[in-house]
Amino acid sequence: MTLEPGFPLKLKLDLHVHTSRSIDAFTSPKQLAIICRDRGLDGLAITDHNVLSVDSSNEVVFLPGIEISTRDGHIIGLGLSEAIPRGLSADDTIRRINNLHGISIVPHPYDLLRSSVRPNTLEVRPDAIEVINSSSFLHSVTWKRARKFAEKQNYPMTAGSDSHIPETIGRAYAEVESPSKDTASVLAALRAGLVTPVGRPIRVSERVRKMFRGKREEKFDEVDESA
Ligand SMILES: [Zn+2]
Numbered sequence: 001m002t003l004e005p006g007f008p009l010k011l012k013l014d015l016h017v018h019t020s021r022s023i024d025a026f027t028s029p030k031q032l033a034i035i036c037r038d039r040g041l042d043g044l045a046i047t048d049h050n051v052l053s054v055d056s057s058n059e060v061v062f063l064p065g066i067e068i069s070t071r072d073g074h075i076i077g078l079g080l081s082e083a084i085p086r087g088l089s090a091d092d093t094i095r096r097i098n099n100l101h102g103i104s105i106v107p108h109p110y111d112l113l114r115s116s117v118r119p120n121t122l123e124v125r126p127d128a129i130e131v132i133n134s135s136s137f138l139h140s141v142t143w144k145r146a147r148k149f150a151e152k153q154n155y156p157m158t159a160g161s162d163s164h165i166p167e168t169i170g171r172a173y174a175e176v177e178s179p180s181k182d183t184a185s186v187l188a189a190l191r192a193g194l195v196t197p198v199g200r201p202i203r204v205s206e207r208v209r210k211m212f213r214g215k216r217e218e219k220f221d222e223v224d225e226s227a
């Protein structure tokens with residue numbers, strides 16, 4: 001018997017990317033497919049703040065996603081058919097994601113500067129923990145804590161760049177073992193833990209660039225939804 005070459009696929013997917021639909025981000029959704037191709041990514045999850053993205057592409061994988069501002073911190077939902085309102089508890093938010101058969105991820109847990117859910121306080125078990133977030137401040141501390149928690153509790157571990165500018169997309173990605181590129185297969189693979197987190201932090205100069213751009217926006221909008 002011969003094994004089919006390349007089966008299952010190992011897809012490189014940046015699972016945390018913001019576009020200009022987020023008030024503090026600057027990447028046009030139209031740029032995303034080209035950026036993926038340039039950086040060797042098979043695709044990404046678009047996770048704008050409190051806006052569900054359902055972009056599609058014939059060339060790359062776009063997982064529909066949203067980063068929801070819950071009362072307790074941010075929760076990412078992937079594969080949803082409708083947006084979940086902000087301001088609920090993290091547990092209720094995860095319940096709603098489950099009801100919609102989506103995937104719930106706790107992004108940047110333990111991050112000190114951003115609105116982060118402490119996963120050990122949850123009553124409802126999320127599907128995965130983001131253990132690499134390229135934009136985390138003091139990443140050597142926060143990544144380690146997230147990974148330690150996820151390993152101990154046997155959670156699938158994901159990764160994403162949390163890009164707010166085009167330059168940093170792909171700095172982290174999840175390698176997902178999936179039989180195909182369709183959304184349902186990829187989400188099932190994530191849920192089953194067929195995922196390996198890979199990535200590096202963004203550079204200091206990129207953090208500064210994002211901050212300055214972000215500040216300019218906030219003056220007009222007075223909303224801080226950072227990261
Ligand atoms: Zn966030």
Ligand SMILES: [Zn+2]
Pocket residue numbers: 016018047067162226227
């Ligand atoms: Zn984010």
